[in-house]
Amino acid sequence: MADQTYFEDVSVGDAIPTLSVTVDETQMFFFSAATYNGHRIHYDKTWATEVEGYPNILVHGPLQAALLARAVTDWAGPDGRLVGYAIQNRASAFPGEELRFAGTITAKRDGNDDYGRGLVDLEIRGEKGEAEVLMPGTATVSLPRRG
Amino acid sequence: MKDSNDWKVGVSTQQSLIPPEAAKLIGTEQGQASGIVEKRQFQRWAAAVKDRNPLYFDAEFARAHGYRDVIAPPLYVQYVTLGVADLVTLRPDGTPGGQPGDIPLPACPRRMAGGENWQFYVPMYDGDVIAATRRVEDITEKSGRSGRFVLVTWLAAYRNADSVLVAEARSSMIARP
Numbered sequence: 001m002a003d004q005t006y007f008e009d010v011s012v013g014d015a016i017p018t019l020s021v022t023v024d025e026t027q028m029f030f031f032s033a034a035t036y037n038g039h040r041i042h043y044d045k046t047w048a049t050e051v052e053g054y055p056n057i058l059v060h061g062p063l064q065a066a067l068l069a070r071a072v073t074d075w076a077g078p079d080g081r082l083v084g085y086a087i088q089n090r091a092s093a094f095p096g097e098e099l100r101f102a103g104t105i106t107a108k109r110d111g112n113d114d115y116g117r118g119l120v121d122l123e124i125r126g127e128k129g130e131a132e133v134l135m136p137g138t139a140t141v142s143l144p145r146r147g
Numbered sequence: 148m149k150d151s152n153d154w155k156v157g158v159s160t161q162q163s164l165i166p167p168e169a170a171k172l173i174g175t176e177q178g179q180a181s182g183i184v185e186k187r188q189f190q191r192w193a194a195a196v197k198d199r200n201p202l203y204f205d206a207e208f209a210r211a212h213g214y215r216d217v218i219a220p221p222l223y224v225q226y227v228t229l230g231v232a233d234l235v236t237l238r239p240d241g242t243p244g245g246q247p248g249d250i251p252l253p254a255c256p257r258r259m260a261g262g263e264n265w266q267f268y269v270p271m272y273d274g275d276v277i278a279a280t281r282r283v284e285d286i287t288e289k290s291g292r293s294g295r296f297v298l299v300t301w302l303a304a305y306r307n308a309d310s311v312l313v314a315e316a317r318s319s320m321i322a323r324p
Contacts, residue, residue, distance in 0.1 A: 021197070027195065030191075030194070031196070033191075034188075034194075034226075035195075035229075036226070036229050036232070038234075038237065038242065038243075039242050041240065047240065051240075061259070061260040062225075063195075066192075066198065066222055067198075069220075069221070069222055070196055070197075070198040070200075073198075073200060078200075078202055078212045081267070082221050082267055083266065084265065084266055084267070085222070085263075085264075085265040085267070086263065086265065087262060087263060088261065088262035089259065089261060089262060137262075
């Protein structure tokens, strides 16, 4: 993550490195704790399956969103800034599944008030299995220019 | 499994999923909340995401990149103003009930996050006092592949102690029967 991405070095159509994560029950517990989230569908398997009809407990949407943002900020580097971030929760994810967080650059433009930087728009997505989209979205990142 | 005629049922023959006490909340502010950004709390959040970004953990590293200290992960802003749950009035699924932010939709007990759209303006540091305001933008009934649902959208603004806008978010929730 020490590598810096510069505005000049990216092109429309470029893919950012895909973050691959398999969330387990322990990580889910810590995320519920860190977000003060008592929702039983994230820890009570009997509730999730017998009352709500899911095949298992559900990975939190905000955890998926945080992982997708992590894929973007890891790529953007320490001098990059996440300035816009939008996602939709589209499908459920379960512990033990491999989740992939990916993005593609869709536009480059000048920042309007930040000399020496440029804005990059991305199409981003969380997905699993054979490209089943869990979480489509967009992000805008401010990147430094070289020199 | 699903009755293929479901979608043909006319809206006029169905009772709205949105009671008047919910509909009247559209356009209203849902109170104010404030909280203090705490380094250990946002680091616990980042650790739970397994996001070991040194900007969040290493003050020297953060200073070398133009910040005055470690910064909070941008998405963490939504948790800074969380209150204290009353475990007596929780809904059966463990989510808060009867709070100012609760939309009374008794016909739709199953709640899911819909989407969120964030703009981030300035970084947050340990000790920052964040004030959040949230307005109910809309509450509408919709029909999808898995039946009828209610979509609730909010607009939230987060400001620091200098009244500088830190972040704004439009978020939505899906409530199903």
